Protein backbone atom coordinates (compact mmCIF):
# COMPACT_ATOMS: atom_id res chain seq x y z
CA UNK A 1 0.00 0.00 0.00
CA UNK A 2 1.26 3.48 -0.79
CA UNK A 3 0.53 6.41 1.47
CA UNK A 4 -1.85 7.77 -1.16
CA UNK A 5 -3.88 4.56 -1.05
CA UNK A 6 -3.99 4.48 2.74
CA UNK A 7 -5.37 8.03 2.75
CA UNK A 8 -8.24 7.07 0.47
CA UNK A 9 -11.67 7.38 2.08
CA UNK A 10 -13.14 4.23 3.56
CA UNK A 11 -16.50 2.89 2.57
CA UNK A 12 -19.25 3.30 5.15
CA UNK A 13 -19.91 -0.45 5.23
CA UNK A 14 -16.30 -1.09 6.21
CA UNK A 15 -16.99 0.27 9.69
CA UNK A 16 -19.46 -2.54 10.38
CA UNK A 17 -18.65 -6.08 11.53
CA UNK A 18 -18.29 -8.56 8.66
CA UNK A 19 -21.40 -10.61 9.57
CA UNK A 20 -23.49 -7.42 9.49
CA UNK A 21 -21.96 -6.44 6.15
CA UNK A 22 -22.80 -9.87 4.78
CA UNK A 23 -26.41 -9.62 5.95
CA UNK A 24 -26.91 -6.13 4.57
CA UNK A 25 -24.88 -6.12 1.35
CA UNK A 26 -24.49 -9.80 0.52
CA UNK A 27 -26.78 -12.23 -1.21
CA UNK A 28 -30.21 -12.55 0.42
CA UNK A 29 -29.80 -15.06 3.22
CA UNK A 30 -32.48 -14.36 5.81
CA UNK A 31 -35.56 -16.60 5.81
CA UNK A 32 -37.60 -13.56 6.89
CA UNK A 33 -38.12 -11.75 3.57
CA UNK A 34 -39.34 -8.55 5.20
CA UNK A 35 -36.33 -8.34 7.51
CA UNK A 36 -34.03 -8.95 4.52
CA UNK A 37 -35.76 -6.19 2.54
CA UNK A 38 -35.35 -3.75 5.42
CA UNK A 39 -31.67 -4.57 5.84
CA UNK A 40 -31.05 -4.20 2.11
CA UNK A 41 -32.93 -0.89 2.04
CA UNK A 42 -30.73 0.37 4.90
CA UNK A 43 -27.63 -0.77 2.98
CA UNK A 44 -28.77 1.15 -0.10
CA UNK A 45 -29.26 4.32 1.98
CA UNK A 46 -25.77 4.00 3.42
CA UNK A 47 -24.30 3.49 -0.06
CA UNK A 48 -25.97 6.69 -1.20
CA UNK A 49 -23.98 8.58 1.45
CA UNK A 50 -20.74 6.71 0.84
CA UNK A 51 -17.72 8.53 -0.66
CA UNK A 52 -16.81 5.35 -2.54
CA UNK A 53 -20.14 4.85 -4.26
CA UNK A 54 -18.95 5.37 -7.84
CA UNK A 55 -15.81 3.27 -7.31
CA UNK A 56 -17.83 0.53 -5.65
CA UNK A 57 -20.40 0.50 -8.45
CA UNK A 58 -17.59 0.39 -11.00
CA UNK A 59 -16.04 -2.56 -9.20
CA UNK A 60 -19.35 -4.43 -9.12
CA UNK A 61 -19.97 -3.77 -12.81
CA UNK A 62 -16.46 -4.47 -14.05
CA UNK A 63 -16.14 -7.72 -12.11
CA UNK A 64 -19.69 -8.83 -13.02
CA UNK A 65 -20.42 -9.52 -9.38
CA UNK A 66 -23.71 -11.43 -9.35
CA UNK A 67 -24.89 -10.91 -5.79
CA UNK A 68 -25.99 -8.35 -3.30
CA UNK A 69 -25.84 -4.59 -3.33
CA UNK A 70 -22.75 -2.73 -4.51
CA UNK A 71 -22.68 1.03 -4.68
CA UNK A 72 -26.34 1.00 -3.69
CA UNK A 73 -27.57 -1.01 -6.66
CA UNK A 74 -28.46 -4.68 -7.08
CA UNK A 75 -27.11 -6.81 -9.90
CA UNK A 76 -29.86 -6.08 -12.45
CA UNK A 77 -29.42 -2.33 -12.12
CA UNK A 78 -25.65 -2.74 -12.37
CA UNK A 79 -26.12 -4.69 -15.60
CA UNK A 80 -28.23 -1.84 -16.98
CA UNK A 81 -25.50 0.62 -16.13
CA UNK A 82 -22.97 -1.64 -17.81
CA UNK A 83 -24.99 -1.59 -21.04
CA UNK A 84 -25.37 2.20 -20.88
CA UNK A 85 -21.67 2.68 -20.23
CA UNK A 86 -20.80 0.43 -23.17
CA UNK A 87 -23.20 2.35 -25.40
CA UNK A 88 -21.54 5.58 -24.26
CA UNK A 89 -18.17 4.19 -25.36
CA UNK A 90 -16.67 3.74 -21.91
CA UNK A 91 -13.78 1.29 -22.18
CA UNK A 92 -13.64 -0.95 -19.15
CA UNK A 93 -12.80 -4.38 -20.50
CA UNK A 94 -10.03 -6.14 -18.55
CA UNK A 95 -7.43 -5.24 -21.21
CA UNK A 96 -8.31 -1.55 -21.32
CA UNK A 97 -6.13 0.95 -19.50
CA UNK A 98 -7.58 1.69 -16.05
CA UNK A 99 -10.89 -0.11 -16.71
CA UNK A 100 -12.46 0.48 -13.31
CA UNK A 101 -11.22 4.06 -13.16
CA UNK A 102 -12.80 4.85 -16.53
CA UNK A 103 -16.11 3.42 -15.43
CA UNK A 104 -16.03 5.19 -12.06
CA UNK A 105 -15.29 8.51 -13.79
CA UNK A 106 -18.21 7.99 -16.17
CA UNK A 107 -20.52 7.17 -13.25
CA UNK A 108 -19.41 10.31 -11.38
CA UNK A 109 -19.90 12.43 -14.49
CA UNK A 110 -23.37 11.00 -15.09
CA UNK A 111 -25.13 10.94 -11.72
CA UNK A 112 -28.51 11.13 -13.43
CA UNK A 113 -27.89 7.72 -15.06
CA UNK A 114 -27.25 6.18 -11.65
CA UNK A 115 -30.30 7.95 -10.23
CA UNK A 116 -32.51 6.65 -13.06
CA UNK A 117 -31.24 3.10 -12.57
CA UNK A 118 -32.02 3.39 -8.86
CA UNK A 119 -35.50 4.82 -9.53
CA UNK A 120 -36.28 1.99 -11.94
CA UNK A 121 -35.09 -0.54 -9.39
CA UNK A 122 -37.20 1.06 -6.66
CA UNK A 123 -40.25 0.96 -8.90
CA UNK A 124 -39.67 -2.70 -9.75
CA UNK A 125 -39.24 -3.46 -6.07
CA UNK A 126 -42.51 -1.69 -5.19
CA UNK A 127 -44.31 -3.59 -7.97
CA UNK A 128 -42.91 -6.88 -6.66
CA UNK A 129 -44.12 -6.09 -3.14
CA UNK A 130 -47.56 -5.06 -4.42
CA UNK A 131 -47.92 -8.27 -6.36
CA UNK A 132 -46.71 -10.36 -3.42
CA UNK A 133 -49.19 -8.63 -1.09
CA UNK A 134 -51.97 -9.23 -3.61
CA UNK A 135 -51.09 -12.94 -3.85
CA UNK A 136 -51.16 -13.20 -0.05
CA UNK A 137 -54.50 -11.38 0.08
CA UNK A 138 -56.01 -13.78 -2.48
CA UNK A 139 -54.58 -16.80 -0.68
CA UNK A 140 -56.09 -15.64 2.61
CA UNK A 141 -59.43 -14.93 0.94
CA UNK A 142 -59.55 -18.46 -0.46
CA UNK A 143 -58.08 -20.43 2.42
CA UNK A 144 -58.90 -18.49 5.55
CA UNK A 145 -62.33 -16.99 4.91
CA UNK A 146 -64.64 -18.05 7.78
CA UNK A 147 -67.27 -19.43 5.39
CA UNK A 148 -64.73 -20.99 3.05
CA UNK A 149 -65.30 -24.69 2.54
CA UNK A 150 -61.65 -25.00 1.65
CA UNK A 151 -60.32 -23.51 4.89
CA UNK A 152 -57.34 -25.49 6.11
CA UNK A 153 -58.03 -28.42 3.80
CA UNK A 154 -54.99 -30.60 3.42
CA UNK A 155 -55.89 -32.20 0.12
Ligand code: SF4
Pocket residue numbers: 010011012013014025046047048050051052053056057069070071072
Ligand atom coordinates in the same frame (compact mmCIF):
# COMPACT_ATOMS: atom_id res chain seq x y z
S1 SF4 B 1 -20.86 2.18 -1.73
FE1 SF4 B 1 -19.67 0.29 -1.52
S2 SF4 B 1 -18.11 0.77 -0.02
FE2 SF4 B 1 -19.72 2.29 0.20
S3 SF4 B 1 -21.16 1.53 1.73
FE3 SF4 B 1 -21.90 0.86 -0.26
S4 SF4 B 1 -21.05 -1.20 -0.55
FE4 SF4 B 1 -19.85 -0.17 1.07
